[in-house]
Amino acid sequence: MKVLQLIDSLETGGAERVAVNFANSLSETEISSYLCATRHEGLLKIGVLKTVGYLFLNKKGTLDLKAILRLRRFIKKEKITIIHAHSSSFFxxxxxxxxxxxLKLVWHDHYGxxxxxFQRPKLVLKLCSLFFNHVFCVNQLLVQWNKKHLFTKHISYLPNFAVINNTPKQTNLKGEEGKRIVCLANLRPQKNHEFLIQAFKEVLNTYPDWTLHLVGKDFKDLYSEKLKSxxxxxxxxxxxxxxxxxxxTSQIIKQATLTVLPSISEGLPLALLEYGLMAKPTIAxxxxxxxxxxxxxxTGILIASNDLEAFINAIxxxxxxxxxxxxxxxxxxxxxxxxxxQTSIINQILKVYRRFA
Incomplete structure (x- = not known):
């Protein structure tokens, strides 16, 4: 059996880390494992094992015929039987x-x-779902939504799993050791960094020598500018x-004293699993x-979204x-x-794949 993980980029997002984790973990089983980044590479590329067949497509647009044909040739040459498409790569x-x-087509819904x-566009996805053999969802809300809106018969919840990142330490966090709070999340509105910054300002009134560290892709957009302002x-x-x-990321979390995730919307965030693997006290x-x-x-402190007083008190x-x-x-x-x-989740994936063998 030969399986290709298909993902738009190898930037440090949740879906991207899942695709790399899957490709790496499956290469340690009887599966011949492949990974294709369609539009962009990124920092996660250095973590792809040499046992994984890798292709960067450099796709320039939605209907880049040259890129589509190149990927088709690659699939035929390598005799790949299953495509496991993550997020928007379903198209x-x-x-x-x-x-x-x-080809058998598995789609992995990571919708954050x-x-x-209720705001999610669905027309194109619904039409494409006619060709999905199975859908994995990162939370139960997505399972319900997919069952309601898609044509696919086989839809199931699949938890994420995390692995310790063995990339050597490159990032030295600022601030005093033993007094650092880390938030691992790309700078997107649903991650609610503004709320976190406001809460931390109040914490500083009592603990003025603590520091807050925001780690994740900075899109240099209006949201990023608002946070910096x-x-x-x-x-x-x-x-x-x-x-x-x-x-x-694992080396960064290791330097944290506390870890937090203040999101207003999530699937099953890899950040929480990574915090857990590094044994950090966590608020989410x-x-x-x-x-x-x-x-x-x-296992930590869980509060209602946007409850500022509760978040401050938890810290x-x-x-x-x-x-x-x-x-x-x-x-x-x-x-x-x-x-x-890793073992439990990979076994669940293999069970689905084997249905197609």
């Missing part, structure tokens, strides 16, 4: 299946705005640091499947009570290891 995968009908599914307006430029995309908002990872007062609690922070971090590590392991 290219559908075009390939139309020209090469024997699962709290706002807010940091300046609040006069906390010496306490809040933006790093952009970094390849050494109760959106998407976050409650499966952060069980309130057991102060974990700063003040180191025994509680240590308890949460140890229990989070145990929980993630038990329920979101």
């Amino acid at each position: 290219l995968a559908t075009l390939l299946k139309l020209t090469y009908p024997k 705005k699962s709290e706002f599914l 807010l940091i300046k307006t609040l006069d906390i430029e010496e306490h809040v640091f933006i790093y952009g995309s970094c390849p050494d 908002t109760n959106v998407g499947q976050c409650q499966e990872v952060i069980i309130n007062n057991q 102060k609690t974990l700063i003040r009570d180191q025994d509680k922070a240590s308890k949460y971090s140890n229990q989070l590590l145990e929980h993630v290891t038990m329920h979101f392991s």
Whole structure:
């Protein structure tokens, strides 16, 4: 069996990390594993194992015929039987299946705005779903939405899994060791960095020597400008640091004292699983499947989205009570290891793939 993971880019987003994790993990099974980045490469490329067959398509547009034919030739040459398309790459995968009908097509829905599914465009996706053999969803809300709107019969929930990133340390966090808060999330509105910055400003009134570290792609857009302006307006430029995309995420988390994810919408965020693997005390908002990872007062602190007072109090609690922070971090590590392991998730994927063999 030969399987190709199809993804738009290798930037440091959640769907992209999942595609790389899948390709790498499957290459350690009986599967011949491949990975194709269609539009852009990125920092994640350095983490692709040599046992994974890799192709960069350099696709220039939605209907780049030259790129489509190149990928088709690659698939035929390598005798690939299954395309596992992530996020928006479903359209290219559908075009390939139309020209090469024997391919089996699995689509992986990573839609991050699962709290706002009523806004989701669906016409093209619905038409393409006629050609999907299976759909994986990163949370149960997406399962319900897909079953309601798509033609695909086989739709299932598949939790993400994380692995420790072995990229050598490249990023040295600023601030004082033992007093750092890290948020691993691309600078997008649904990640709610503005809320986090406002909460941290209040924390500084009690703990003025702590620092906040925002790690994730900076799109240099209006949202990014707004965040930087807010940091300046609040006069906390010496306490809040933006790093952009970094390849050494595990090394960054290792330098954190606390980890947070204040999103207003999520699937099942890889960041929480990565925090858990590095045994960090964590605060998250109760959106998407976050409650499966952060069980309130057991594996961390889970609060309602946009509850500023609760978020501030949660940070102060974990700063003040180191025994509680240590308890949460140890229990989070145990929980993630038990329920979101690489072996468990890969076995679920293989079970679906084998239906097509």
